[in-house]
Amino acid sequence: MNQTESFLSGSQNVVRLMGYEVEYTRWTVCFALLLVCIAYDQIAYQLRKGNLPGPLIKIPFMGSFLDSMKPTFEKYKTKWDSGPLSCVSVFHKFVVIASERDLARKILNSPSYVQPCVVDAGKKILKHTNWVFLDGRDHVEYRKGLNGLFTTRALGVYLPAQEEVYNKYFKEFLDHSQGKYTEFMIPFRDINVATSCRTFCGHYISDDAIKHIAEEYWNITAAMELVNFPLVLPFTKVWYGIRSRKIVMQYFMKAADASRKSMEAGNAPTCMMEEWIREMIETRKYNNSKGLDGSEKPSVLIRDFSDEEISLTFLSFLFASQDATSSAMTWLFQYLADYPEILQKVREEQFRIRDGDPNVPISLELLEKMTYTRMVVTECLRLRPPVLMVPYRVKKSFPISPEYTVPKDSMVIPTLYGALHDPKVYPDPESFKPERWEPNGLAQQNPKNWMVFGNGPHVCLGQRYAVNHLIACVGKASLMLDWSHKRTVDSDTQMIFATTFPQDMCLLKFTPFNPATIKLHLKEDAELQTPTAAGIPSSA
Template identity: 55%
Template structure:
């Protein structure tokens, strides 16, 4: 793992000290003692040890996401909160969000043509534009039309400040005009706007409005739970089939806002990374892109404008394989910081001290040659005719254990829908530079040159 980190960030060697045992290595970053686990089994052991560790991101995370945020809950409190959110990412729920998701994707794919035209047909770095696209998709999916377009644009333009504030090597306290200070200001702005959206959503849902976004769906679950409790208190006999799938409490507007903010925080950088690599990889492999396009045209009987449904995605076998291989080949999240709550005897040879940062790495397990033959080769076919789909132990793209990514099905659907629409609507060309295949780390991984592309409309 050490050499990989050095290739990602040349500054990394400054922080190495003590020892490197192969599976575990120790570093110091400012005041933190950090233990990095690079093997699959060590990483899984950390992910599945809630008694000893809990996710921490960085010191600034509590200040930006708020200390009372659900992601910092532990044990049963976290499990109970999470159960109430699971229903927001079921197949039924995803079907509900799909029209809005596709509407935003179509809109922003059109802007890619404008960007190319404004630059005289010359290639420009598209990573920043992909970040704006993914932020807009997330905001519309999470809070629907309660947020005006200009505010979505403001959040998309400024969210990078939150990402920068949460880099591991930042100074651990917030001082004026530092990255953490600017990140905190942006986070406060997002939470304030999401709080306004929560108030609007409650009024709409209580008035019988149609649910169109995650916030709507969550509030409807709250209303159903309240109505059920009221009937029980009144002694009304309720058939089992009318009982809510999950009884949850009533959350106030700020609690809703903070929770939805974590969805944005979790999805923004990871989806932006995956999107950037997806467009670059497809451009460099036109045979794969053509196969994606042909599959989708076949499913839609040649109608490029036919609305997407989840039943259609079930038949997009190759498109899904392309997305999963992108996530394996260039996993957006290569490490997930935790904090040791207690001394953690992770092996017979080493005990991680309480208070240490403990970081399970995901990249090595996803590039294990014993599990994924020729791991440095981008090969979607391994998910169809190969054995990749059966390697669940190594599939750590979304973590594992009690804190695994709750929205992983949403993430894959988002990327499948995006590459599907782009393949039918657009042509794009990647302008390779000496840094195109080099990796830079900005919370997640990106091409070091930010991916130079041009786009044109596909007419046939």
């Protein structure tokens, strides 16, 4: 038997090492290789870790994978409290977490060192060609083409469709509640998916399709965990997420096609897709005639985008809107029920700006006047920021502080929570105090801490839309509905499902609101009208 044959058969071999004869078998070689890999994995971890707080040793290969499977707010908080920078390793991924405001801002504003990676599974699920993964100049150029969808004028175009959804879903809230305390996390998500779909695609998406999208998109959100099992095996969360993306894309592709036809027929836009396509048509017209036909130069000249590009973009928008906005809305309704005196002030403002008539439709002018409701929404976003952290990938070694350089190919995660709970800027930071947002207050004077929507070149594109939507929705709800909250030991615990939600899923009871119960400081001649838009009877 030669040496190879004896090795394969598992029988003993002898090799000469530094003058010694060493006996070995196939098993001793495998074991030695395993030890070398473990040692390499450990040494690589220790070298990358340096002096950062983090696990003293890495569990061979998988690191903190089991911990990351069930993330809790408390575990994150412990990590943030361990230092301005800390680290963890999961499988091959080395992760650096920045918990302090200035470090977080530095990361978000260093596009030459970092790029967003959403989460590990993001590219697989949202598709690697999705614009959200573009970097540098390509990203800036693409984003320029989207800015027109969020101008004040465009935001005004979407309001009637939004209000239509609120009216429909407020009725569903009553049906869901049936006079009992019921979990409302899912109905809040449903109203946000519906509002988004109507805002994005107008009536090119049916009510049934909206319900289907809401169900499918759940798989997408569920798969967007900070760290996933690296392979896309059948029936894993990522596998289901990819399957759901394909289904949702079909709806968006059809809507994009219909929007294009409507805009080419010269109709006025009613949704975001149409706004975008109208801009493309205007740019094309201007470019073709070089302005010689007297056509006005559009404020931004944008290129043509295909139906696939449009649909992938709205897929990314829907990810943000159904998840982060649902989280914000859940906390908002919960806090308003917990603080009835604040809900009363919101309600008073909402009646006052409508001169006592709750049926006055929501408009941009009306939104401008909702100053107190805006303070309430702002405070809720501060106290319970839906997005706690934003994962970025390190493109080249990143000297984040004088003492530490984040190695290339690591994940670096700026935390938004710390800045938003900084007691120097928000005294008594764990309390819900809308009045801290009064003009010239400490909170307003420290805009650097306002990190709810991130910062830098990737700052949330939909932030004005999101805030307007939350204000409009809760304002309208205060006119048509009354609601109370059943507090449990878990009501204030932040459960992590991509964003944060109350652990007990928010137990609320909705009843119709009777305007006769409100004492207002309205103008003498203002008479209180009964809400009709939702068809909700005025007596409880």
